Amino acid sequence: MKNKLVIFAVDDHPIFLKGLIEILQDELTEASIYGFNFPFEALEKAEKLKPNVAVLDLDMPKMNGIVLSKELKNIDPNIKIIMLTMHKEPDIIRSVISKGLDAFVFKDDAVNELSKAIKNVLMDNIYISNPQILNQTKEKSEILASLTKTECKILIFIAENKTSNEIANLLSVSIKTIQNHRNNISKKLQLKGSNSLLKFAISNKEWL
Amino acid sequence: MKNKLVIFAVDDHPIFLKGLIEILQDELTEASIYGFNFPFEALEKAEKLKPNVAVLDLDMPKMNGIVLSKELKNIDPNIKIIMLTMHKEPDIIRSVISKGLDAFVFKDDAVNELSKAIKNVLMDNIYISNPQILNQTKEKSEILASLTKTECKILIFIAENKTSNEIANLLSVSIKTIQNHRNNISKKLQLKGSNSLLKFAISNKEWL
DNA sequence: ATAGAAATAGGTATTGTTACTTAAATTTAT
DNA sequence: ATAAATTTAAGTAACAATACCTATTTCTAT
Structure with missing residues (x-):
């Protein structure tokens, strides 16, 4: 008998977080879902609650998703990070994607893609919703680099x-x-x- | 015995909309809540469902909250409009606020402020969450106008x-x-x- | 040590924006 | 109808950015 799955959800917008928790609970009825409006709250609770997966918003004031993901991986390198974003610009995504994330999901697709992402990261796969977006304008970000x-x-x-x-x-x-x-x-x-x-x-x- | 309250919620982000519906349902257990991801869907259903209140996102692609609010008031001038926004810049708010809305609520405050806003608009009051924001930089928007x-x-x-x-x-x-x-x-x-x-x-x- | 990349700085020319002036024609409101 | 506001357009000047060029120094990696 395996342990109960523990999932963290972190988003600075209370209503969005509420919706996010709803979706996760709907899809993963057997999991414990913890929602946090502030990154530091998630960090405080991470040691005790030992999350398996953290679903993080990329754009948050004070501590963005990238910084938070590094802090969480510091606490436990096995925590799987799923990054959520509204941004669709390939440049932004490319600059973020190379920083040790386990999944990348666009907020607009999140309702359908989140459960797939969670299943994949738990199998140690890296998951990207809408990967075709990345192939669109490869050149520009390479030129920027x-x-x-x-x-x-x-x-x-x-x-x-x-x-x-x-x-x-x-x-x-x-x-x-x-x-x-x-x-x-x-x-x-x-x-x-x-x-x-x-x-x-x-x-x-x-x-x- | 009064009729059942009908409330529309319109936001292009599915997860946010889910959270919004949750909050409305929590606060107003006796009301019928209808959620729409697309403004035109709300317009289509408005004639049949006869909403009393419409909670609209200001920033939506194709048809923003202002345009949608005008269309809804065209169908029925008695529909009360509550506008939601993430923006905190007084300039933006001032430019929007003069267009016949019944309430203005910031997304960050929505969890606490939405029920107050609904109660007020149903009493024909105009409600603004965080009105002190408007007094901060009156000058600039007046110059813009x-x-x-x-x-x-x-x-x-x-x-x-x-x-x-x-x-x-x-x-x-x-x-x-x-x-x-x-x-x-x-x-x-x-x-x-x-x-x-x-x-x-x-x-x-x-x-x- | 030396080739290649990067940073430095000069020339010259065109185009665009800012900043000021005055002034006439047109629209708007009382 | 008349005053006020708006739109139009001219002149002049200085400053800023773009778009080329060449050339020297300095760093960097093999």
Whole structure:
């Protein structure tokens, strides 16, 4: 006779968490489901309750799903992590997926995909709902990864509303150096036209 | 003996909707709760089911909560609308609040505030959870509201990555006219510096 | 040690945005 | 009808970003 399955669900939105617990309970009637609105609550209870699976929201204030997953794996490396997200951008997913998760499920698909994900991670499989999304624009994220350290630093400054002049002063280099970097970044990202780099930086500032 | 209360809940996220229905059912055991993932489904059923209250998500693809609320009021002006949102920015809330809603509840507060909101709207009161948020930065939204029609139109074009030249061609006016409007908008919004208007437009594009 | 990558910085030109001015035509409201 | 607001558009100037180019120094890995 095997032990009762213990599942953690962590999401900062109370209503979403309520729905999440409902779904898990519906699908896994024999499991114990614990819901937490705050990541630190889940961490506090993890040692005592010894969860087998943790279903985490990626986007949470203060401690996001990635950080929380690392903390949980610290407590017990056998805890299986299922990451939930609303984001559908391949770039974001790719940047997150390489950090030791066991499953990745999109919130829109969660009703159908969560039980599959749980079954798979318990068999030590890695599960990704909607994997075809990842094949759509492989190039872009690879190009983003091709940016050098300095180029990344400058792109972050651009996203922070800094002009080339301001960045040059902050880094104590010539404005021509910054302009040159901007050009190289634009070429790598295949951006053209007026303020295209600024628009890109602002739109993607969360993921630099 | 009064009729049974009929409540609609509309949210594009299945899990959130599930949680929402749970809360409503918990709080109002005697009511009939109908949940819809898609606004058009709610519209289709509204004539037959004659809801007294509709709890709507503000941010939905294709048809947002404002549009849906107008359609529902078209079917029956007596339907009370409770708008749910995640946004906490006073600007956004102020721009939405003046469109004939009966209640405004923040998603984070929804567990506690929803039943209060329903009771109030049924008594023909207007209910706002967390009204103190609105008093924080009154000025900015008032300035935003001070924009004229043409200024708004141009701001939307700017947010759509259009240059002054492109906007001038689209509207068949001189580029100097567009530049002049840009200046007037910047002055009204108290924006200064390089590309400040573009940055503002991109950051606020959802609420123009 | 040396080749390759990265960071530095200069030139030159075009285009776009900001910031100010004035002013006429048109629309809107009282 | 008249005043006020809005839209239109001109001039001028400075600053910023894009889009090319070349070239030197510095770091990095084999």
